[in-house]
Amino acid sequence: MSKDLRNPLARARGLGSAKEGVGHWWNQRVTAFGLVFLTLYFLVTVLGLIHSDYATARAVVAKPWNAVLLVALIVTMFWHAVLGLQVVIEDYVHTRWLEVLSLVLIKFIAVLGTLAGVLAVLRVALGS
């Protein structure tokens, strides 16, 4: 008999007291790994555009690969930001209603930010 006091079903599910197992932890790492490449790509792209005019900047963002990578950056960036801010709020905001409100608020802001950013890239890429 193992010394594990959990019942076998709980152990098989592997979700623990947080009800989501290592989901948050793992998503934070996977998005971090993706952002290593996406942010460096973004930095190089921006540095290449630093003295360009409006039309050139638009043409660069409109290129398919750049549009795809920018959309990937926006989604991953806001996702990773929410995961990180969530932990900060859970650690430091000790008034329950304020904590829940902040957690919901950062998710709303992140989703709106993602949608707006993706729409902006698509408008440039699809030329309207």
Place this chain on the structure above:
Amino acid sequence: MAQTGRPLSPHLQVYKWQVQMVTSILHRATGIALAAGSLLILWGLIALASGQDAFDSFRACAGSVIGLIVLIGWTWAFFFHLCNGIRHLVQDGGAGYAIHQFVRSSWMSIGLSLVLTVLVWAYVLVGGAA
């Protein structure tokens, strides 16, 4: 904090300062700063999609004195979070857990982030008329 009257565990003020504490705190602080910075990326992209006028005013803000200060600070926050984040990913993989490795990699995160920030801004400011 909820006033429960229970004793609290020792907090920051009882410890001697070590570089690992600094990098840990800075990782959070730069993470928060970068989350705010993500809204600036959003602003730039929306300005680009909106048209020449919106983009020009975005560039004017970015190129102003305050804008440049924010951008330089942002660049360092990015490089620190990147370097220290890679350090954390390596540690999550189970490597670099000896105390001397911890101290050394902490200093590497700080040093490398500063060097990379200087390099990028040398390129921006010297590599052409800003």
